[in-house]
Amino acid sequence: MTSCAPPRVQGPSGLGTTAARLVHDPGYAERPWGNGTAPPLYVPVVERINDALADEVDDRLVAWAGSCGFVDDELVQLRKAGFGRLVTLAHVDTDDPDRLLIAAQMNAAWWAADDRYADDTEQGATPTELPPRLALVMAAMDPVAPAGEFSKQLDEALRADPILVALNSGVGHMTRHGSPAQVQRVCYSTFAMFVSWNAYAAWRYTGAYPPAWEYLAARQHDSFYTSMTLVDIVGGYELPANLYYDPRVRQALTQAGTASVMVNDLHSVEKDAADEKPVCNMVLQIAADRDCSIEEATEITVGLHNDLVHDFEAGHHALAAVPSLELQRFLRGVRAWMGGGFEWHATNPRYRS
Numbered sequence: 001m002t003s004c005a006p007p008r009v010q011g012p013s014g015l016g017t018t019a020a021r022l023v024h025d026p027g028y029a030e031r032p033w034g035n036g037t038a039p040p041l042y043v044p045v046v047e048r049i050n051d052a053l054a055d056e057v058d059d060r061l062v063a064w065a066g067s068c069g070f071v072d073d074e075l076v077q078l079r080k081a082g083f084g085r086l087v088t089l090a091h092v093d094t095d096d097p098d099r100l101l102i103a104a105q106m107n108a109a110w111w112a113a114d115d116r117y118a119d120d121t122e123q124g125a126t127p128t129e130l131p132p133r134l135a136l137v138m139a140a141m142d143p144v145a146p147a148g149e150f151s152k153q154l155d156e157a158l159r160a161d162p163i164l165v166a167l168n169s170g171v172g173h174m175t176r177h178g179s180p181a182q183v184q185r186v187c188y189s190t191f192a193m194f195v196s197w198n199a200y201a202a203w204r205y206t207g208a209y210p211p212a213w214e215y216l217a218a219r220q221h222d223s224f225y226t227s228m229t230l231v232d233i234v235g236g237y238e239l240p241a242n243l244y245y246d247p248r249v250r251q252a253l254t255q256a257g258t259a260s261v262m263v264n265d266l267h268s269v270e271k272d273a274a275d276e277k278p279v280c281n282m283v284l285q286i287a288a289d290r291d292c293s294i295e296e297a298t299e300i301t302v303g304l305h306n307d308l309v310h311d312f313e314a315g316h317h318a319l320a321a322v323p324s325l326e327l328q329r330f331l332r333g334v335r336a337w338m339g340g341g342f343e344w345h346a347t348n349p350r351y352r353s
């Protein structure tokens, strides 16, 4: 019997991968951030800044959000957040605003769910309501099979909340551009992310916050890995599932996703600490664990971030030997996402205290 599975990854490993650290790759740079007092972050360089394209995507995003039921100040805040700008910085292998809109819609909707259901007490997030809300999000993203009289009430619930409408609509748009395997990849990494959100909710509810190692393990699934699942759909090609899930590729992608979300934690310390139920954050968990200052915990988090990026870089170099154009394009796309994600956080009003 012949197999139609793509070849398993067999790039070099071992010494060659660590040697990559010794050679400076011009695709990366040390960048100052925040008020400039913390050590610099080692990040991929930004490959594209195109404000006109970003504005176009943001215009389309805000019009779409209005059609999902977001109103007035919510639309103003959405525009200000600049998710169109984020995806234009991060997804550099297309200039097509309709494809970029897929990523803008999904990121805006994920962020809205995160703020309103999980993190932001002022916006109505409560730990005890989170799990059932997330169960409905899953139904909005991955249609529940028709169930006679029970479907009517479900449909009403899915239409009653703009976040659910947005996630349903965003997946619909993604489905028009991506294959079934790609779409389910996005859905299931979102659902894994929700397990971490539920863990944070339990920690915030009991007040028994996790040690840094446990938070970091949860953060791997609640990271920009989820955003990076969109790289090939937005780019207009498909990385086959058996390459996407190859352990060495997966490790590189989780390193990239976690590194990028450490950039978020570094920029969010004040915002996360200020909530009446403080939001888990690597800097805050390290400071609590080690009874050290925020400055020291920041330095440790920067070190962790930089190690993750160096490890991604080494893994990327090792995987360069794999004869798959899609894999090479995807890894370049993930590298670009990290660079664009850094630029967005460093320049976004959401993270300015």
Ligand SMILES: CC(C)=CCC/C(C)=C(\C)COP(=O)(O)OP(=O)(O)O
Binding pocket: 107, 110, 111, 114, 119, 222, 223, 224, 226, 227, 261, 264, 265, 268
């Ligand atoms: C993939 C994605 C955008 C998921 C939503 C969850 C999310 C907003 C992040 C992974 C970013 O982390 P965090 O919730 O800490 O973000 P803010 O600091 O509130 O911007």
